[in-house]
Amino acid sequence: MVDAARHPRIDVRTFTEVEKVEGFVGNFKVTLREKAKYVIADRCNGCGDCARVCPIEVPNYFDMNLAPRKAAYVPMSQSVPLVYNIDLDACIHCYKCVDACGALEAIDFSQEDQLVEEDIGAMIVATGFSHFDPSVMDEYGYSRYPNVITSMEMERLNNSAGPTAGNLIRPSDNKNPQKLAFINCVGSRDKRYNPSCSNFCCMYSIKNAILLKQMNPNVDITIYYIDIRTPSKGYEEFYDRAREMGIHFSQGRPSLITEDPETHNLFVHSEDVTLGKVMEKEYDMVMLNQAAVPQPDQNHMSSVLNVAQSPGGWFMEYHPKLRPMDSPTDGVFFAGACQGPKDIPSSVAQGSAASSRASRILQSDHWEIEPTVAVVFPERCSATTRGRACGICAKACPYGAINIFSPETPAEVVTAKCHGCGACVAECPEDAITQLHFTDAQILAQMRAVLADKPEEKILAFRCHWCSYGGADLAGTSHFEYSANERGLRVMCSARMDTDFIYEAYRLGAGSVLYSGCHPQDCHYITGQLIGAKRASRLEKIFDKMGMTDGRFRVEWISAAEGDKYARVLNEMQAVLDDIPMEDLKAEIEKLKPEMSKRLKKFPGVPGVQEAMDYSDILVDAITKQKETA
Amino acid sequence: METRPKIALFQCKWCLYSEPDQNWVDNELPSSMHLVKLPCTGRINPLYILNAVQGGADGIVISGCLPEKCHYKEGNLRALRQHDEFLNFLDYIGYERSRVRFVWLDLQDRGRIQKELADFKSEIAKLGKAKVLATRSKVSPGGQYA
Amino acid sequence: MNHESIGSLFVDEVKAIPGGEFVEMCYSCGTCVSKCMIQQKGEPEFNPRRLLRMVMMDMKDEAFDSRTTWLCSACDLCYPACPQKIHISGVIHAVKSLAVKNDKKTIQNIAVVDQQTCVACGLCVEVCPYEAIKIIETKVPYRGVINIASVDPGLCMACGTCSAVCRSTSIGVPEEFTDESVVEGLWTWLQSQGVET
Numbered sequence: 001m002v003d004a005a006r007h008p009r010i011d012v013r014t015f016t017e018v019e020k021v022e023g024f025v026g027n028f029k030v031t032l033r034e035k036a037k038y039v040i041a042d043r044c045n046g047c048g049d050c051a052r053v054c055p056i057e058v059p060n061y062f063d064m065n066l067a068p069r070k071a072a073y074v075p076m077s078q079s080v081p082l083v084y085n086i087d088l089d090a091c092i093h094c095y096k097c098v099d100a101c102g103a104l105e106a107i108d109f110s111q112e113d114q115l116v117e118e119d120i121g122a123m124i125v126a127t128g129f130s131h132f133d134p135s136v137m138d139e140y141g142y143s144r145y146p147n148v149i150t151s152m153e154m155e156r157l158n159n160s161a162g163p164t165a166g167n168l169i170r171p172s173d174n175k176n177p178q179k180l181a182f183i184n185c186v187g188s189r190d191k192r193y194n195p196s197c198s199n200f201c202c203m204y205s206i207k208n209a210i211l212l213k214q215m216n217p218n219v220d221i222t223i224y225y226i227d228i229r230t231p232s233k234g235y236e237e238f239y240d241r242a243r244e245m246g247i248h249f250s251q252g253r254p255s256l257i258t259e260d261p262e263t264h265n266l267f268v269h270s271e272d273v274t275l276g277k278v279m280e281k282e283y284d285m286v287m288l289n290q291a292a293v294p295q296p297d298q299n300h301m302s303s304v305l306n307v308a309q310s311p312g313g314w315f316m317e318y319h320p321k322l323r324p325m326d327s328p329t330d331g332v333f334f335a336g337a338c339q340g341p342k343d344i345p346s347s348v349a350q351g352s353a354a355s356s357r358a359s360r361i362l363q364s365d366h367w368e369i370e371p372t373v374a375v376v377f378p379e380r381c382s383a384t385t386r387g388r389a390c391g392i393c394a395k396a397c398p399y400g401a402i403n404i405f406s407p408e409t410p411a412e413v414v415t416a417k418c419h420g421c422g423a424c425v426a427e428c429p430e431d432a433i434t435q436l437h438f439t440d441a442q443i444l445a446q447m448r449a450v451l452a453d454k455p456e457e458k459i460l461a462f463r464c465h466w467c468s469y470g471g472a473d474l475a476g477t478s479h480f481e482y483s484a485n486e487r488g489l490r491v492m493c494s495a496r497m498d499t500d501f502i503y504e505a506y507r508l509g510a511g512s513v514l515y516s517g518c519h520p521q522d523c524h525y526i527t528g529q530l531i532g533a534k535r536a537s538r539l540e541k542i543f544d545k546m547g548m549t550d551g552r553f554r555v556e557w558i559s560a561a562e563g564d565k566y567a568r569v570l571n572e573m574q575a576v577l578d579d580i581p582m583e584d585l586k587a588e589i590e591k592l593k594p595e596m597s598k599r600l601k602k603f604p605g606v607p608g609v610q611e612a613m614d615y616s617d618i619l620v621d622a623i624t625k626q627k628e629t630a
Numbered sequence: 631m632e633t634r635p636k637i638a639l640f641q642c643k644w645c646l647y648s649e650p651d652q653n654w655v656d657n658e659l660p661s662s663m664h665l666v667k668l669p670c671t672g673r674i675n676p677l678y679i680l681n682a683v684q685g686g687a688d689g690i691v692i693s694g695c696l697p698e699k700c701h702y703k704e705g706n707l708r709a710l711r712q713h714d715e716f717l718n719f720l721d722y723i724g725y726e727r728s729r730v731r732f733v734w735l736d737l738q739d740r741g742r743i744q745k746e747l748a749d750f751k752s753e754i755a756k757l758g759k760a761k762v763l764a765t766r767s768k769v770s771p772g773g774q775y776a
Numbered sequence: 777m778n779h780e781s782i783g784s785l786f787v788d789e790v791k792a793i794p795g796g797e798f799v800e801m802c803y804s805c806g807t808c809v810s811k812c813m814i815q816q817k818g819e820p821e822f823n824p825r826r827l828l829r830m831v832m833m834d835m836k837d838e839a840f841d842s843r844t845t846w847l848c849s850a851c852d853l854c855y856p857a858c859p860q861k862i863h864i865s866g867v868i869h870a871v872k873s874l875a876v877k878n879d880k881k882t883i884q885n886i887a888v889v890d891q892q893t894c895v896a897c898g899l900c901v902e903v904c905p906y907e908a909i910k911i912i913e914t915k916v917p918y919r920g921v922i923n924i925a926s927v928d929p930g931l932c933m934a935c936g937t938c939s940a941v942c943r944s945t946s947i948g949v950p951e952e953f954t955d956e957s958v959v960e961g962l963w964t965w966l967q968s969q970g971v972e973t
Contacts, residue, residue, distance in 0.1 A: 139857060141738065189803075190859035226805040226859075253805035255857050258648060258740040267648070267740070271806030276823060278810045280649070636969050638962060644813045644851075664965040668953050672903070672937035681959050685966035701813060701851040702935035703905035712941065737853075 001080045012081065019115065021123075021305055024401075024416040025331030025367055028120040036111035038086035039072075043106035046074070046082035050097035050107065058090045064153045067163030072097045077161065122331045122358035125315065126351065127301060129337040132187035132194065132291035140186065140288055145259045146172040147266055151182075151201075151289045154208060168212065170285045172264035177284035178218070181268050182209060183254055184225040188291030196312055198292040200343035202229045205289045206239055209247045222248040222281070224270055232345070250279075257286060292341040305332055306400060308526040314340045325354040328419070328526055329399065330369065333357050372420030372437045372492055374401075374413045377607060380432035381410035393424035393433055396495070398526035421525035422496030426535070431500075431606040438491055440498070441608035447505055448616035450487040452623055455509035456585055459573050461488045462497045464532075467518035470560025480567035483574035485511070493517065493525050494532025500603050502539055502553070507596035509589050511577050514569065515539070515555045522559055529557070546595055549588060551576035634662040635688040635754040639747070640678070642671045642694040644701040647737045655743060663747065670694070672705030676716040683725050686762070689754040693733040693743060706734075724761055729754065786836045789874060795866025802828045808854035808864050814847055822847055824854065824864050831871060840875040844868065846883045849933045850906075876930045886932040887939070890946040891916045894924040900938035900947050901925065908932040909947075 005012045013034065020031040039050075050072040059065035062075035069075070071090040074082060086097070086107070098107050131152055135143040142148045147170045149157070160166035170177045182205045188198040202225065209221045228249065230236045243249065254270040266283050294313035295301070302309050307327040308316040315338050318326040325333050335351035336342060342350065361367065383389035383404070393411050394402040401417035402424055411433070413424075422435040434440060451458055463469040469490050475482060491497060494517025505513050515536045523529035536555040543553045556569050577585070604610045639659070646652045659665055664687075668674060671694035682690055692713065700706040710732065721727050733746050790796040808824045809815065815822035822844050830839040839845060850865040858864060891914070901909045908931035915921045925938075925947060939948035945955070 139738075185805075185859070191861040192856075192859065226803060251806075252810070253807045253859065255807045255811035255854075256647075256737055258738050261741050269810045271809035271823075271825065273804055273806045273825070276826065277820075278815060636966065638965075643817060647813070647816070649816075662969065664962065666958055666961065668936070668958075669949075670935045670937060672905075672935060673940050673953065675940045675955060675958075677955070678958050678962065681962050682966070685963055686969075687962075687966065699851065699853055700905075701849050702933060702937065703850060703852075705905055705935050705937045708903045708905075708937055708941075 001078075005080045014081065014083075015085065018301070018304055024414055025329075026121050026361055026416070028123065028331065030118050030120045030123070032116045032118060034114045034116055036088075036113050037083065038088065038107060038109055038111050039084050040106050040108050040111075041081065041083045043104050044083045045104065045106075046084065048074075048084070049100040049102075050084055050086075053096040053100040055094060055096065056090050056092060058087065063156050063163050064150070066153060066156055122333065122361040123305070124333045124335050124351075124354045124358055125301070125305060125307070125327070125338055126335040126354075127295055127298070127338040129292045129341060130295045132293045134186050134288045134290050136193070137187065139256050140183070140254075140286075141257050141259065142288060145257065145264070145266060145286075146170075147177075147259075147264055147285045148257060149285065149287055151204065151208065151287055154287045158208070158211065168215075170264075175284075176216075179220045179283045179285075180212065180222070181254075181266075181281070181283045181286045182221065182223045182289060183268075183286060184223065184289045185253065186288040186290045187293075189226060190291075194291045194293060194312065196341075197229065199229075199341040200292070201289040203235055203238065203343065205287075206230075206242045206247075208287070210238075210242050210245060213242075213245050213247060217245075220248075222250055222283075224250050224252060224254050224268070226251070226253050232343075252279075292337065295338070298338070305329070306526075307332055308523075310340070311521045314338065325350050325357060328524070330367070330416070330419075331358075331361055367416065369416065369418075370420045372422075372435055373415050373418040374420070374422065374424050374433050374435050376411050376413055377432050377434070378410040380430050380607075382430050382432070383408055383410045385430065390429065392427050392429060396423040396427040396531055398423065398528055398531075419525060421493040421528040422491060423493065423525070423528050423531045426496050426498040427531065431602065434607070435492075435496065438496060439608060440500070440603075440606050441612035443489065443491065443498075443501060444504065444609060445612045445616045446489055447501065448508065448613070448620060450489070451505065451508045451510055452620040453627070456511045456582070456589055457485050457577070458510055459483060459486045459512045459514060459570065459577070460505050460510045461486050461514040461516060461570070462494075462501070463488050463490055464494045464517035464524075464529075465490055465492045466524040467522055467560050468516035468556075468558040468566065471516075471558040471562045471566040474560065474563030475566040476563075478563045480563055482567040482570040485574060485577075486514075486570050493523070493528040494536070495525065495528035497532055497535070499535060499539060500600060503596045503599045504603065506589070507593055507600060509593075511585065512552045512554065512573050514573060515553070516558050516566075516569075519557045519559055533557075546592055547588075548592060549576070549580055549585075634660075635751055635759075636686065637663045637689045637691060637747070637751065637754065638666065638679075638682040638687045639663055640666045640668065640671070640674050640690070640692045642673075642701070642706070643667050643669055645693055645695045645735045646743065647735075648740045651741065651743055670700070670702050670705035671709035672700075672702065672712075674709055674713070676712065679713070679716065679720075679730075683720060683760070686760060688729065688757075688760045689750060690730045691733060691747065691750055692731070693735055693746075696734045696736050699737070726757065729757065729760065786834045786839070787831050790831050790867065790870045793870035793873060795863055796831075796870030798860070798862045799828055799831050799867045801860040801862055802832070803860060804829065805859060807857050807859065811854045811857045813851070813853065814849070819843060819847060824848070824868060827871065828862075828864070828867060831867065839871050840878060840880050843883065845871050845875055848872075849935070872930070882929055882932075884932070884934045885949055886929050886934055887927045887936070887947055887949050889925050889927060891924055892919070893944050894946040895944050896923040896925060897943060898925075899941045899943065903937050903941050904932075905935065905937065906931045906933055909938060 004010050015035045015037055017033045019033045022029040051070045054070035054072045056071035057068040060067050060069035071087045072084055074084055101107050134140055140148060156162040157164055158168050184201055184205055187193040205223050209223060212219055230239045251273040252270040254268045256269040258267045266286050267280050268283060269280050271278050298313050306329055310316040315334055317324045317339055318328050327334060333354035335354040336347035378384060389404045389407050391404055394404050399417050399419055401414045403412045422438055425433045425435045463472055472488055497515055502513055517532050518529050520529050554573055558566050655665060671692055679690055694706040697707055717727055717730055731750055790799055804825055806825050824844055827839060827842055827844040848865055848868040852865055854864045896911050898911055901911060908928045909925050911923050912926045913921060914924050934949045936949045
């Protein structure tokens with residue numbers, strides 16, 4: 001940290017918050033709030049005279065509130081930069097610090113928060129994680145029993161720079177504990193609080209146990225666990241070492257801790273699963289290895305940075321396997337536990353990877369993006385035709401890539417920010433936006449080709465590129481059998497599946513249509529699936545009102561790992577079609593055709609659509625003729 | 631002998647979680663206290679209490695599980711309701727309400743029963759001996775399975 | 777996978793009964809066992825975790841004969857403690873109802889009604905926490921066909937609440953806690969302490 005602070009090309013800003021992020025990859029405009037320290041950083045030499053004279057003591061959050069600090073403070077002696085800070089919430093304005101500072105004149109109570117705007121090329125988010133508060137778990141009595149402590153408190157008590165100078169004492173009587181219990185998975189792997197595994201706590205409790213045992217070989221340590229997870233290189237050997245040292249491991253999650261009201265000793269009730277027997281053991285002190293949880297302001301940061309969150313609240317990466325340090329927004333990268341619980345080696349690895357990814361942006365003059373971006377036809381935009389921009393596209397865009405500067409000017413796409421989901425294209429009521437390589441005309445031509453022959457037997461499946469297309473692929477490579485009448489059409493996101501396509505499919509006489517995409521939390525385009533899902537449920541209602549047979553229009557969210565589900569859904573749809581007698585089906589298709597054409601009145605006006613229709617008609621004619629002659 | 635208040639302790643057999651406490655109640659109760667261990671506080675027939683009162687008990691303690699944690703779903707709530715009514719009657723015939731105490735024991739209340747009993751004892755000692763109500767004779771429950 | 781084998785596994789039978797759905801979520805942490813009062817109060821063999829394993833491992837007969845199946849009183853102390861949110865007593869109830877279907881008998885002393893004295897007042901029906909008592913028209917010797925209380929042996933958990941409310945002392949659990957022994961015990965103690973009449 002000291003090296004980083006001294007580096008000529010690294011600028012460390014502490015006590016600073018990101019207020020606002022504008023712009024796009026390579027050209028971010030970031031507004032920072034530099035909070036007032038009431039100390040002039042350039043003048044402060046870190047002598048600590050101000051803290052020495054300060055009469056106010058408050059709990060130090062850095063020491064898990066186990067030790068006091070002054071109102072003029074640094075959280076720890078190794079703080080970088082070593083600039084003191086005055087906690088105005090605690091300060092009583094006695095100004096003794098000003099006198100103590102003397103000729104340096106570093107203390108300035110007139111300071112105010114400052115908003116600074118910076119041009120930033122790429123951002124690395126490393127906001128870390130927070131700890132689960134075990135006091136909500138009544139059964140462990142944390143905060144009620146003095147000798148039940150968390151692992152972080154233990155960490156401070158056992159630290160030579162901590163409040164007790166490394167002398168581990170128990171809070172009730174300041175004696176050194178001789179019998180200790182560690183409880184793993186407090187609040188993690190627990191559906192009541194955090195269903196996920198916190199990744200590093202097993203190793204962490206083993207580490208603490210070994211440290212304590214090294215300092216005093218006579219202490220009796222028991223680690224209660226559900227499963228010990230030591231999956232990395234050298235970890236299992238570390239676990240072996242702990243067992244060799246005589247640390248006890250007991251499989252079985254304690255259900256209750258009770259306290260002797262006189263001695264404040266603790267009784268841990270658990271079943272030793274291996275023995276199949278319930279044990280009640282007495283300990284001097286119990287440590288809870290609490291779950292890692294996202295930072296309390298993670299939601300706020302996610303909206304400031306415009307990055308999505310995974311289930312559980314962690315920041316969501318672009319791709320869990322292939323791009324684990326990239327955010328869905330270009331130019332924003334993640335390092336460490338803000339993206340998910342991680343131990344130190346993985347955090348360092350991710351940090352290095354993120355910085356090299358980021359430097360790639362800083363090194364280059366231009367930046368390649370996916371070519372499937374959205375393009376506006378300014379002459380069709382309602383701002384031009386009616387003098388008032390409707391703004392639907394801007395609202396739909398998950399990336400905020402569409403600007404409408406005034407109601408009279410047509411929408412503008414910031415190409416560098418566009419990720420090509422196509423939500424705006426499908427949402428636009430005027431068909432004034434198109435997506436390159438997925439234009440209405442192109443998709444329409446594909447639809448006409450696949451529905452040229454016996455359309456009433458066909459199942460037209462709209463698949464999103466990232467999930468259901470992968471699911472269909474998996475169904476194929478896994479040799480799951482599904483209906484041969486399925487015809488798949490790929491678009492980038494379920495948000496691109498325009499209502500016009502669905503109407504057109506039925507107008508062309510399709511038997512069934514499948515509307516498929518990612519599960520809501522898996523969407524590759526942050527909120528694209530939500531837009532698609534909303535549209536799909538609207539369509540379902542419309543078709544229901546039209547009197548379409550149930551099951552001819554189906555909406556399913558299928559992930560790339562759910563090949564079996566894709567096959568099952570298709571087979572169920574085939575079964576629905578098989579149940580309708582052919583004459584009835586044809587009659588229904590004919591009956592609904594006028595309804596569909598009514599809704600498609602504006603469609604041929606879309607640039608390129610009429611030509612695509614004409615061309616594909618010629619093509620279809622040619623194919624049918626060829627078939628007839630064959 | 632008479633200086634020590636006589637206390638009848640009705641205990642539901644599930645309510646004491648910690649073994650030392652249960653051992654104490656089972657084996658080390660002072661002779662001025664009498665333990666009636668039942669499957670549930672809901673199993674306490676008001677006749678038992680009436681018998682204790684008739685027999686000259688100075689105080690009655692009913693210890694059971696916490697309302698939400700009854701071993702038989704809601705037996706202790708039934709008991710509370712029934713005994714509330716019954717205590718009105720006892721009050722009417724001259725047996726003070728403060729001579730009967732409900733103790734809800736939680737799982738984590740290690741060592742609480744001893745404290746509660748000592749506290750109750752000192753309170754009863756303040757109240758003095760219970761009045762002699764009518765005759766002191768046994769009330770027969772009757773019935774085949776009674 | 778052979779499709780015929782699906783549905784015939786014991787675990788599928790249990791999962792088909794409401795309450796048994798989540799049995800396979802159990803990762804054997806043992807929280808339920810150490811929370812349970814029954815095993816602590818003199819039933820060391822009582823082990824819900826083991827019963828759940830038996831269900832998962834297709835050990836049907838062992839599960840039906842297990843004391844866990846029959847002695848769980850559904851107090852649900854374990855349910856809020858379970859980190860996997862499995863309604864354990866629901867699973868046990870599902871196993872029990874399968875056992876009853878397979879003609880297994882409960883190992884508990886259940887409540888018994890004195891048919892000669894029951895007046896069908898319905899107080900016991902009101903208080904039974906397990907809804908095990910119903911008023912049923914029965915043919916009783918000397919009394920003809922009359923309405924009297926009747927206990928469902930599959931549901932009764934022998935708490936004795938019915939016996940405490942019965943005004944005609946016609947229902948009770950024949951076991952160590954009888955009214956007479958309780959009253960006798962009280963009087964012996966009171967007399968030993970010196971009773972003035």
